[in-house]
Amino acid sequence: MIKNYIKIAWRNLKRNKAYASISVIGLALGIACGILIFTLITYHLSFDTFHKDSDRIYRLYTEWHDDGIGKSNGVPQPLGKAFRNDFTIGEKTARVINFTGTLITITKGNDVKKFQEDNGVAFTEPEYFDILNFPLIKGDKKTVLVAPGEAIVTEKIAHKYFGNDNAIGKVFRLDNKVNFTITGILKDLPNNTDRRQEIYVSYGNMDEYTGNKRRENNWGGVYSGSEAFTKLKKGVTQAQIDATTAQLVKKHYVGRDLKVWFFKLQPLNDMHFNPELNGYADKKYLWALFFIGLFLIITACVNFVNLATAQALNRAKEVGVRKVLGSLPVHLFWQFIAETTLITLVALIVAIGLSYAALPAINHLFQSEMDFNIGELSVFVVLTSIAVIFLAGSYPGLVLARFRPIQALKSKLSQKDIGGFSLRRVLVVTQFTISQVLIIGTIIIISQLHYSQTADLGFNKDAIVMLPIPKNDKATLSTLKNRFTEIQGVEHVSYCFRAPASQSNNTTGVNFNHRAEDEHWSINTKTADENYLATFGLKLVAGRNFFPTDTTREFVVNESVARKLNMKPQDLIGKTLSINGKSTSAPIVGVVRDFYNYSFHSEISPICIMPNYNGYSTVAIKMNMRNAKATLASFEKVWNQTFPEEFYSYEFLDDSIKKFYELDNTLLTLIEAFAGIAIAIGCLGLYGLVSFMAVRKTKEIGVRKVLGASITAVLWVFGKEFAILLLIAFVIASPLAYWAMHNYLKDFQYRIPIGPAIFFESILFTFVVAAITVSYRSILAALANPVKSLRSE
Amino acid sequence: MLSLQHISKYYQVSGLKNYVLNDLSLEVDEGEFISIMGPSGSGKSTLLNVIGMLDDPSDGYHYFAGHAVHQLKEKQRSALYKQYIGFVFQAYHLIDELTVYENIETPLIYQDFKSSERKAMVADILDKFNIVGKKDLFPAQLSGGQQQLVGIARALIAKPKMLLADEPTGNLNSKQGEEIMELFRKLNREDKVTIIQVTHSEKNAEYGTRIINLLDGKIASSKKL
Numbered sequence A: 001m002i003k004n005y006i007k008i009a010w011r012n013l014k015r016n017k018a019y020a021s022i023s024v025i026g027l028a029l030g031i032a033c034g035i036l037i038f039t040l041i042t043y044h045l046s047f048d049t050f051h052k053d054s055d056r057i058y059r060l061y062t063e064w065h066d067d068g069i070g071k072s073n074g075v076p077q078p079l080g081k082a083f084r085n086d087f088t089i090g091e092k093t094a095r096v097i098n099f100t101g102t103l104i105t106i107t108k109g110n111d112v113k114k115f116q117e118d119n120g121v122a123f124t125e126p127e128y129f130d131i132l133n134f135p136l137i138k139g140d141k142k143t144v145l146v147a148p149g150e151a152i153v154t155e156k157i158a159h160k161y162f163g164n165d166n167a168i169g170k171v172f173r174l175d176n177k178v179n180f181t182i183t184g185i186l187k188d189l190p191n192n193t194d195r196r197q198e199i200y201v202s203y204g205n206m207d208e209y210t211g212n213k214r215r216e217n218n219w220g221g222v223y224s225g226s227e228a229f230t231k232l233k234k235g236v237t238q239a240q241i242d243a244t245t246a247q248l249v250k251k252h253y254v255g256r257d258l259k260v261w262f263f264k265l266q267p268l269n270d271m272h273f274n275p276e277l278n279g280y281a282d283k284k285y286l287w288a289l290f291f292i293g294l295f296l297i298i299t300a301c302v303n304f305v306n307l308a309t310a311q312a313l314n315r316a317k318e319v320g321v322r323k324v325l326g327s328l329p330v331h332l333f334w335q336f337i338a339e340t341t342l343i344t345l346v347a348l349i350v351a352i353g354l355s356y357a358a359l360p361a362i363n364h365l366f367q368s369e370m371d372f373n374i375g376e377l378s379v380f381v382v383l384t385s386i387a388v389i390f391l392a393g394s395y396p397g398l399v400l401a402r403f404r405p406i407q408a409l410k411s412k413l414s415q416k417d418i419g420g421f422s423l424r425r426v427l428v429v430t431q432f433t434i435s436q437v438l439i440i441g442t443i444i445i446i447s448q449l450h451y452s453q454t455a456d457l458g459f460n461k462d463a464i465v466m467l468p469i470p471k472n473d474k475a476t477l478s479t480l481k482n483r484f485t486e487i488q489g490v491e492h493v494s495y496c497f498r499a500p501a502s503q504s505n506n507t508t509g510v511n512f513n514h515r516a517e518d519e520h521w522s523i524n525t526k527t528a529d530e531n532y533l534a535t536f537g538l539k540l541v542a543g544r545n546f547f548p549t550d551t552t553r554e555f556v557v558n559e560s561v562a563r564k565l566n567m568k569p570q571d572l573i574g575k576t577l578s579i580n581g582k583s584t585s586a587p588i589v590g591v592v593r594d595f596y597n598y599s600f601h602s603e604i605s606p607i608c609i610m611p612n613y614n615g616y617s618t619v620a621i622k623m624n625m626r627n628a629k630a631t632l633a634s635f636e637k638v639w640n641q642t643f644p645e646e647f648y649s650y651e652f653l654d655d656s657i658k659k660f661y662e663l664d665n666t667l668l669t670l671i672e673a674f675a676g677i678a679i680a681i682g683c684l685g686l687y688g689l690v691s692f693m694a695v696r697k698t699k700e701i702g703v704r705k706v707l708g709a710s711i712t713a714v715l716w717v718f719g720k721e722f723a724i725l726l727l728i729a730f731v732i733a734s735p736l737a738y739w740a741m742h743n744y745l746k747d748f749q750y751r752i753p754i755g756p757a758i759f760f761e762s763i764l765f766t767f768v769v770a771a772i773t774v775s776y777r778s779i780l781a782a783l784a785n786p787v788k789s790l791r792s793e
Numbered sequence B: 001m002l003s004l005q006h007i008s009k010y011y012q013v014s015g016l017k018n019y020v021l022n023d024l025s026l027e028v029d030e031g032e033f034i035s036i037m038g039p040s041g042s043g044k045s046t047l048l049n050v051i052g053m054l055d056d057p058s059d060g061y062h063y064f065a066g067h068a069v070h071q072l073k074e075k076q077r078s079a080l081y082k083q084y085i086g087f088v089f090q091a092y093h094l095i096d097e098l099t100v101y102e103n104i105e106t107p108l109i110y111q112d113f114k115s116s117e118r119k120a121m122v123a124d125i126l127d128k129f130n131i132v133g134k135k136d137l138f139p140a141q142l143s144g145g146q147q148q149l150v151g152i153a154r155a156l157i158a159k160p161k162m163l164l165a166d167e168p169t170g171n172l173n174s175k176q177g178e179e180i181m182e183l184f185r186k187l188n189r190e191d192k193v194t195i196i197q198v199t200h201s202e203k204n205a206e207y208g209t210r211i212i213n214l215l216d217g218k219i220a221s222s223k224k225l
């Protein structure tokens, strides 16, 4: 019997090639997207799940409760030590302090090699490797990093620095300050960890490296690279944790700080997903992807069910005859299932091929190294296939099998009898709804990104090159500046800590005009020289720029400061501003127009700009792009002559600003692709449906044409139906999309409004695509010779 | 073997009951060969469909081989049908997707015959109907008459106890028609198959043992030969 089912199924598909290929393509696209999204989601969920007792591992983090709540994944440097020594709930606690942009020098005879690692170098307490599962393949776990001057690196780094030589015992110099001897080699890091450091050095060398012994006891500042991890003892309760952290604050802070500072524990499994604490992937986006994947599979299924039921109408006669010949409903049911199984299997093979082809592109997009997890994936694929097979196969099977044979036989089973038509309408509406939601989403993300990338940031970001300043003694800085200014094509040169918009920021408390109480907001300090305003095109709205100087004697602030103080900009001029715990006080001499100091995701902070040569770590050069290549070459030459021991690198400011929107761009590409696929599947479905309609209406069209109907009149027979369905879908999709995108835009402090134009564009687009699909097929039907179509009945 | 009592069948047309069969009663004994005649639209096909349990009457009692058909469930009816009845359609109703061979074989599949048995039986009947050469063709490749022959072969393959035939010779030439009628007569006499056929031809009707004339859904006359 089964052989018979398969034979018939195969023959049926061969006879209905169009139906079979439309179903296969649609389904394959849907399943392929499902496979990819499934892989993506499981990949992100697998982050840092390979550590032993991972449910007991936490990271300490800082919260400031003042005007608003501020959070940092970093903690004051002494916190980890205090947590370990003064409290008992932690089994193991380790501090790990990471510095990026560090220079590593390796000397071998006269040969000097310089390296810079994006992931930085971490001063680490040895317990770190008891908490997290990063095994050593060489070296003694009991002793590494215990004594000062030791380092452990991954196999990859060892190979990069020393080739095939044994790296153990080799020495490297960090930032031309401290030497470290390698005493251990770590197994290469797995892809699915956020702890990306590959070079760990003894914590004992911290003071020597920073040249600042006070850091070890500084409870007042938080460097975001300073982290503390702990593995709690078994059975520690939340109440115990809260009591411990409360005591920590009580012991180390006084006065208002007692109410401001909070320390909390972030579970390991939250770290990858919490963007507030430097996590990469907001779970919200994973959920969004999950739903898009689900939508795509549903569209593909809907498509398939749709075609299968439409096609089943043409099978009514066959079903009738079979019943007369003694087939039971079960037989018919399984026959339809056999057919859908066949299609699904073919689609599955195509889908797997597509997924393999697309994976490298997805990896490139996310800069990840995902691979298919065959085990999990096969469960997913098998379950999906079974669902698809039964959804698509059982409907026609059950419906057709139900009819009395003579009804089916008369082949006068109309759409109405089979009930399928209204079902089919619902399905088409579902498909249209899904594609419209995706289209609206795409339009909104594109508009927002376009807004972000072209909107006035309040400062000039074009043609500005940023170079690092590894050393800042006055003499070097002033010669360097002169030499840069002499280079042809250079318009302005400014020393600063960072550009106006940067991911690296210093924030401090403020006292205004000798008020008794400090302000309840903090200020973002931008250390920069007097050319900062000119280089970045910042506009003064009141007062003047500060005079050239090396130390902070005057401040320029932004409008947000005035707004926070509820004062007019010009009224700030001449008033005293104190920052860094009143260690720096100076009058305000100018107010600049607000500029975006983060991305559009964040609010503009109150900012003060002040000179202080100690804080300069970057030189910003506004240049003329006409001769960019030669100018850039001159920069490199001058820089290398000034800092012969350092590592040259440069970045254009607009490139680094683009990085703020990396995730948005990634999302956009994905959603564009998925929306495109959803539309493609929808169109395939439409084409198929119109084809079946055309077959069923061949006679009607023939008669109409004989009676003198024009082609347009015939087209309207098809068009009317779909136009109405499209409108219904639009009415359902609009609020859904509005809701979803409203939530997406909420993450942007500065965002585009969701206006009616967006919805209009979406429906217009869908309408055009649907119209092309429908009319192409209906024109074929309308042009057919009437006599031929009449005879075919 | 078959008893119809006060059978009615009507269609609701704009609120009015349009009777196709009107309070019709009929007894058929085993071994009879009945020819049903009547003008077009008088309800002949409908009556045959009701007898063959392919269509439900609106009213009345229907007994077949000792079962009260009007009380049976679909599944039981289907089983009863499989066990007793072969049906030849006015419009052939072959399955387009299957070859001649497979069309004839299908009832055997549904009746769970073994593959080897099926082969023998189909070969036998192809031979009897002289269509061995056509066995691998699809219905669309056959003439109307040939399709009708396949339809009859398919109805007879499982050796039914009752054969229902709706204008079996409608598309055949008179010689072919005669051959089929001879075959029916032989089946009726030698194999004791009960036959009910609908026909427009007086001559073919005479092969039967009883002729029933239908008019407006009622039996107008019944004549034993």
Ligand SMILES: Nc1ncnc2c1ncn2[C@@H]1O[C@H](COP(=O)(O)OP(=O)(O)OP(=O)(O)O)[C@@H](O)[C@H]1O
Residues within 6 Å of the ligand: B011, B020, B038, B039, B040, B041, B042, B043, B044, B045, B046, B047
């Ligand atoms: N679905 C239906 N709705 C309404 N009336 C119907 C339907 N099916 C059949 N009829 C009517 O039932 C009547 C009997 O039809 P039937 O097919 O039994 O006639 P017949 O005697 O077999 O005619 P012919 O000799 O032309 O085959 C016809 O008048 C037809 O119009």
Ligand SMILES: [Mg+2]
Residues within 6 Å of the ligand: B044, B045, B046, B090, B166
């Ligand atoms: Mg008839």
